[in-house]
Amino acid sequence: MDSRLKFIFKRRSVRKFKAEPVEAQQINELLSAAMSAPSAVAKDPWRFILLRDRSNLQNIASCLPNGKFLAEAPLGIVVCGDIDQAHDNTVSYMLQDCSAAIENILLAASEIGLGACWLGVHPREDRIKNISKCCQLPANVIPIAVIALGYPQTIPDPRNRYNPAFVKQEKWS
């Protein structure tokens, strides 16, 4: 494991957080990291809704079968894509762009001492519908994922999941 890449290997999903809030400065850093991702034709179709109000966190948590712990997190970020702004208005580019931004948030969070977990929304129609309603999203803004964030109760060890079976040379076969 190359020590220069520790920022990648130490990112692990964190689901239990301290009660301590995340400071505004750190939230700005996370969002700056998100918006430093590349996007198709630099369309930057990503949009972010910050959740710190406890009742809103609870409402969004109730939309996520595997994200009940969001109700206890100090911070949530709903990552959405604006399909009207995405390259060629395609869902595929919108998803790719937003996913790169999400990964940047997760890596940045880990590097500045926070913990985070990526909670899937798209393509689950019920989750999209319920979160769109909770967040009062216009029809062109589609929730892709929610990120739960906070100071971790425990910091997991770095790990490497390299699998040589997933790598081919020049051609598949």
Place this chain on the structure above:
Amino acid sequence: MDSRLKFIFKRRSVRKFKAEPVEAQQINELLSAAMSAPSAVAKDPWRFILLRDRSNLQNIASCLPNGKFLAEAPLGIVVCGDIDQAHDNTVSYMLQDCSAAIENILLAASEIGLGACWLGVHPREDRIKNISKCCQLPANVIPIAVIALGYPQTIPDPRNRYNPAFVKQEKWS
């Protein structure tokens, strides 16, 4: 700009490379970084085809209208998703997982002194068809993007593209 997050801000698209090859050890680091991304239900549907043969790099470059420079790059990585392995066999999760892996490769490349550029493939049907043919992909393995890699001819400055218009509090409106 927080110096701890320089690894994110300094990642810029690089399209001109030195002729010097990328060492096997560095390629392993890039792939380890890729496979350290989170994936939906830990299905890890990503697959990677390494291109170092000049004629193969040229063939793939010819499939990419905006990626002609891949023909001159020392390394290409075709990032594919195995739809049979993706969570619930959905294209959306496959794209999200592969995009997080791609972003990890781009960040890792920049951190170890390489330059890289993300070249879009999915959802362009002609690019998918042509690259699948060049790489002899089975029907369940779908090319998502190609990454051009090498030592950069020039290293661009870090930048921050934070846009406050993309951030909302609690609800959209």
